[in-house]
Amino acid sequence: MSIEKGRDITISVLKFNPRSKVSKPHFVDYHLEETPGMTLFIALTKIREEMDPDLSFDFVCRAGICGSCGMVVNGKPALACRTLIANYPTGKIQLMPMPAFELIKDLSVNTGKWMDAMSKRVQSWIVDNGGEEVNIAKMEQRVDPEVANETFELDRCIECGICVASCGTKLMRPDFVGPVGLNRVARFEVDPHDKRTAEDFYELIGDDDGIFGCMSLMACEDHCPKHLPLQNKIAYLRRKLVALR
Amino acid sequence: MKINYCDALVIGGGLAGLRAAVAAQKKGLNSIVLSLVPVKRSHSAAAQGGMQASLGNSKMSDGDNEDLHFADTVKGSDWGCDQEVARMFVHTAPKAIRELASWGVPWSRVKAGTREAVINAKKTTITEDEDRHGLITSRDFGGTKKWRTCYTADATGHTMLFGVANEALKHNVDIRDRKEALSLIHENGRCYGAIVRDLITGELEAYVAIGTCIATGGYGRVFKQTTNAVICEGTGAAIALETGVATLSNMEAVQFHPTPIVPSGILLTEGCRGDGGILRDVDGHRFMPDYEPEKKELASRDVVSRRMIEHIRNGKGVPSPYGYHVWLDISILGREHIERNLRDVQEICQIFNGIDPADEGKKGWAPVLPMQHYSMGGIRTKPTGESTRLAGLFACGEAACWDMHGFNRLGGNSVSETVVAGMIIGNYFADYCLANDVTIPTSTVQKFLDEQDAYLNEILAYNGSEDIFKIKNRMKELMDEKVGIFRDGPNLEAAVEELKELLVKTKQINVKSKERAGNPELEEAYRVPRMLKVALCVAKGARDRTESRGAHYREDYLKRDDANWLNRTLCTWPNKDDLEPTIEYAPLDIMKMEMPPAFRGYGAKGMIIEHPESEVRQAQVDEITEKMQAEGKDRHEIQDALMPFNLPMNYKERNERAGDK
Ligand SMILES: Cc1cc2nc3c(=O)[nH]c(=O)nc-3n(C[C@H](O)[C@H](O)[C@H](O)COP(=O)(O)OP(=O)(O)OC[C@H]3O[C@@H](n4cnc5c(N)ncnc54)[C@H](O)[C@@H]3O)c2cc1C
Ligand code: SF4
Ligand code: FES
Numbered sequence: 001m002s003i004e005k006g007r008d009i010t011i012s013v014l015k016f017n018p019r020s021k022v023s024k025p026h027f028v029d030y031h032l033e034e035t036p037g038m039t040l041f042i043a044l045t046k047i048r049e050e051m052d053p054d055l056s057f058d059f060v061c062r063a064g065i066c067g068s069c070g071m072v073v074n075g076k077p078a079l080a081c082r083t084l085i086a087n088y089p090t091g092k093i094q095l096m097p098m099p100a101f102e103l104i105k106d107l108s109v110n111t112g113k114w115m116d117a118m119s120k121r122v123q124s125w126i127v128d129n130g131g132e133e134v135n136i137a138k139m140e141q142r143v144d145p146e147v148a149n150e151t152f153e154l155d156r157c158i159e160c161g162i163c164v165a166s167c168g169t170k171l172m173r174p175d176f177v178g179p180v181g182l183n184r185v186a187r188f189e190v191d192p193h194d195k196r197t198a199e200d201f202y203e204l205i206g207d208d209d210g211i212f213g214c215m216s217l218m219a220c221e222d223h224c225p226k227h228l229p230l231q232n233k234i235a236y237l238r239r240k241l242v243a244l245r
Numbered sequence: 246m247k248i249n250y251c252d253a254l255v256i257g258g259g260l261a262g263l264r265a266a267v268a269a270q271k272k273g274l275n276s277i278v279l280s281l282v283p284v285k286r287s288h289s290a291a292a293q294g295g296m297q298a299s300l301g302n303s304k305m306s307d308g309d310n311e312d313l314h315f316a317d318t319v320k321g322s323d324w325g326c327d328q329e330v331a332r333m334f335v336h337t338a339p340k341a342i343r344e345l346a347s348w349g350v351p352w353s354r355v356k357a358g359t360r361e362a363v364i365n366a367k368k369t370t371i372t373e374d375e376d377r378h379g380l381i382t383s384r385d386f387g388g389t390k391k392w393r394t395c396y397t398a399d400a401t402g403h404t405m406l407f408g409v410a411n412e413a414l415k416h417n418v419d420i421r422d423r424k425e426a427l428s429l430i431h432e433n434g435r436c437y438g439a440i441v442r443d444l445i446t447g448e449l450e451a452y453v454a455i456g457t458c459i460a461t462g463g464y465g466r467v468f469k470q471t472t473n474a475v476i477c478e479g480t481g482a483a484i485a486l487e488t489g490v491a492t493l494s495n496m497e498a499v500q501f502h503p504t505p506i507v508p509s510g511i512l513l514t515e516g517c518r519g520d521g522g523i524l525r526d527v528d529g530h531r532f533m534p535d536y537e538p539e540k541k542e543l544a545s546r547d548v549v550s551r552r553m554i555e556h557i558r559n560g561k562g563v564p565s566p567y568g569y570h571v572w573l574d575i576s577i578l579g580r581e582h583i584e585r586n587l588r589d590v591q592e593i594c595q596i597f598n599g600i601d602p603a604d605e606g607k608k609g610w611a612p613v614l615p616m617q618h619y620s621m622g623g624i625r626t627k628p629t630g631e632s633t634r635l636a637g638l639f640a641c642g643e644a645a646c647w648d649m650h651g652f653n654r655l656g657g658n659s660v661s662e663t664v665v666a667g668m669i670i671g672n673y674f675a676d677y678c679l680a681n682d683v684t685i686p687t688s689t690v691q692k693f694l695d696e697q698d699a700y701l702n703e704i705l706a707y708n709g710s711e712d713i714f715k716i717k718n719r720m721k722e723l724m725d726e727k728v729g730i731f732r733d734g735p736n737l738e739a740a741v742e743e744l745k746e747l748l749v750k751t752k753q754i755n756v757k758s759k760e761r762a763g764n765p766e767l768e769e770a771y772r773v774p775r776m777l778k779v780a781l782c783v784a785k786g787a788r789d790r791t792e793s794r795g796a797h798y799r800e801d802y803l804k805r806d807d808a809n810w811l812n813r814t815l816c817t818w819p820n821k822d823d824l825e826p827t828i829e830y831a832p833l834d835i836m837k838m839e840m841p842p843a844f845r846g847y848g849a850k851g852m853i854i855e856h857p858e859s860e861v862r863q864a865q866v867d868e869i870t871e872k873m874q875a876e877g878k879d880r881h882e883i884q885d886a887l888m889p890f891n892l893p894m895n896y897k898e899r900n901e902r903a904g905d906k
Binding site: 017019020035036037039041042048049050053054055056058059060061062063064065066067068082084086104105110111112113115116119120123124125126134136137138139140141142143144145148149151152155156158159188191193194 | 343349714756
């Protein structure tokens with residue numbers, strides 16, 4: 001097969017195993033040849049298979065769908081699987097684990113644990129206030145197509161945690177529910193199946209660890225790979241809930 | 246030894262496992278779900294197209310019902326499916342989707358009024374009635390008589406998975422992620438849970454349960470080129486196989502999809518070709534009309550896949566560092582059409598390949614290649630979802646061979662199966678847990694734990710020269726080359742032999758780091774042998790099945806052979822040191838079928854070696870149907886007379902539809 005030789009690139013990774021007594025955080029440089037269409041998923045897999053079998057990182061879908069692979073790429077949190085090497089003209093890429101989450105090892109952080117706690121905290125499910133069990137043999141409840149679509153647009157969050165890792169408030173207030181949590185509330189607020197009132201949502205997020213903590217720095221929305229309208233929705237919720245204060 | 250006790254243990258937190266756990270929890274059981282990754286990251290999240298359910302709400306699906314869904318599913322399976330299971334499935338699917346709606350899945354809805362659609366590359370106007378406004382709508386998919394595939398834009402799997410996972414949290418299902426099941430605890434033909442490794446701490450734990458349900462998804466990653474997530478390695482099926490008791494069934498039935506993009510393997514939807522996109526070779530020549538003058542690019546998934554590989558074999562593939570491929574050209578549809586109707590395809594091409602498919606000429610062509618897509622085979626179960634040989638072991642979702650897909654599954658029937666099976670099997674599973682007790686001595690649990698502990702130490706002590714990553718990659722290449730879309734005796738034989746050699750080599754490796762935790766190479770070292778066992782079931786099953794059925798295509802046996810092969814392949818691994826599975830067959834009983842074997846409706850005619858009973862059963866079916874129709878019986882009563890089936894809960898209740906008279 002005739003192919004041109006690719007660029008030489010350097011990927012520099014912060015390695016650290018918090019469970020080891022001897023491990024200290026340090027950068028390791030890996031040199032490899034770029035191939036067409038090479039993403040960080042392809043590069044890191046190659047590094048692990050051919051250079052460093054000890055390197056830890058998380059990929060699942062490798063397609064930008066599952067939210068597993070958030071990491072800090074040259075200073076900005078991003079999904080590694082959709083990060084193309086070709087977009088970095090210098091051919092030098094520095095990778096660090098996302099801040100704000102518990103470090104597992106190297107580039108692997110425990111976003112899942114954080115997200116489960118967030119989901120429970122904002123009761124990220126339909127609450128129908130003890131309404132009777134739906135008879136699923138009967139016709140479904142009608143939903144206006146526009147409303148269904150609006151709910152869907154907010155339901156697209158993949159809980160990758162990039163907004164949390166980008167959030168200044170979160171770094172100062174460890175208990176801050178984060179943009180992702182506030183978005184979940186906004187999502188159930190539009191869903192006609194959910195019977196919670198503004199007062200109910202106030203109970204969940206009506207404090208400085210919730211909706212009133214946000215300093216509107218906007219980095220969450222800038223980095224969200226799903227382009228969720230985070231600032232708009234946070235501002236909307238705040239207006240709605242501040243009236244109850 | 247750390248032992249975790251629970252009533253119901255579910256291994257796998259995709260759509261199937263989570264729904265089954267909700268069923269158990271709702272019956273008052275204490276249930277635990279284990280998963281390699283946070284459950285919302287499971288492979289189920291990747292499904293885009295949608296979920297089949299015969300609601301019959303929109304104009305193009307009006308008149309749909311269980312009977313049509315059943316017929317499509319059986320034909321789609323190339324008569325390889327269990328028809329009783331297919332009936333249970335189609336009857337519950339409308340309930341499953343309505344349940345999901347009530348759990349907040351924001352299904353796309355019918356909008357009253359007129360809209361434009363492209364059908365068969367022609368602009369058509371569709372008018373939706375006022376009285377259907379706001380009901381769940383559906384789209385067209387291959388192999389279905391009506392538009393039956395319900396969806397949430399292009400993220401159906403994601404919204405379904407979040408809906409079910411959140412519901413599981415709401416019901417306090419105990420979800421534990423980054424936990425990997427390494428073996429099943431079993432004694433005297435009964436399963437009692439699993440030995441599990443914590444993927445963060447490396448600690449081994451025992452999970453002891455009354456019932457165990459495996460829902461670990463498919464095994465696409467035994468192939469190199471696949472649309473599957475990187476965690477779809479089939480180890481859940483492998484640990485069932487390694488009991489030596491439970492069976493895996495129809496493992497050779499593997500589905501390939503024509504247009505994933507190269508090299509990432511991310512799927513470019515069938516809609517590209519549906520809307521008029523074409524395939525081109527190394528010379529830019531449109532080759533499909535040369536092979537399939539009638540249907541061209543719009544022939545069925547398996548046919549297009551085969552033609553693409555055939556053309557590449559004829560020397561017309563495009564070389565690349567990732568192997569040969571062909572081009573998908575949608576630029577001919579025009580920028581406006583792409584930016585309106587194929588936004589997602591455009592985004593995938595841009596992000597992953599730096600291509601804008603709307604650019605005219607070669608610049609906008611996307612590299613595509615048929616790749617592994619779905620595993621029809623899996624852990625063999627009865628219609629209740631329980632293993633046919635190992636009591637207390639249940640399986641559901643892609644990991645199972647509950648057998649509603651037979652040798653080929655229809656698009657949209659898989660995520661539908663996950664939630665439907667989660668409801669049906671989840672309830673039978675819960676009933677089993679309610680009716681039984683844990684009666685296993687701690688010493689047995691300790692024995693199974695010690696076994697895995699010793700195995701991990703054994704691996705760390707290996708002192709050979711082989712490399713586990715190389716073995717894994719060779720397996721994947723081999724499966725693509727010799728057990729792929731086209732199969733024949735000599736290649737399959739060669740594959741079986743080399744896979745056996747690879748399995749031997751997995752004991753001749755050397756793992757560089759000797760840490761028990763945070764050691765990805767160690768994880769490969771214990772997973773790859775299990776993957777090789779799964780691969781051997783696929784390859785040997787394919788070698789021995791001398792016919793072509795559904796996705797299983799033998800160049801040396803082109804016909805579907807009902808006379809000899811209307812059966813299920815059953816693989817067991819009776820001895821730990823065996824290098825290949827033991828294979829047996831279980832016949833499908835034509836005389837009990839509601840729809841006896843016939844022509845599938847596409848592909849060439851006359852490619853079936855018929856079974857004499859098909860005709861006999863068809864005559865019976867016709868007679869019963871005619872008689873009952875004359876007596877004024879309705880379609881439900883006739884169906885019941887032809888092939889009765891059971892369902893748990895009140896799932897047997899008739900489904901209400903907007904079109905009911
Ligand atoms: C790109 C793509 C698009 C698709 N689109 C559609 C579509 O539009 N419509 C459709 O019907 N179908 C579609 N499918 C198929 C469908 O998505 C899958 O068949 C289905 O989601 C499988 O669900 P599951 O619950 O069985 O398994 P999965 O979702 O794969 O979940 C498996 C679970 O098991 C866990 N696990 C695995 N091994 C272990 C172990 N050893 N120990 C512990 N846990 C383990 C994993 O962590 C995970 O939680 C698509 C498939 C692909 C690849
Ligand atoms: S809101 Fe966006 S950035 Fe935040 S978790 Fe969801 S998808 Fe990720
Ligand atoms: S691996 Fe799924 S988003 Fe990157």
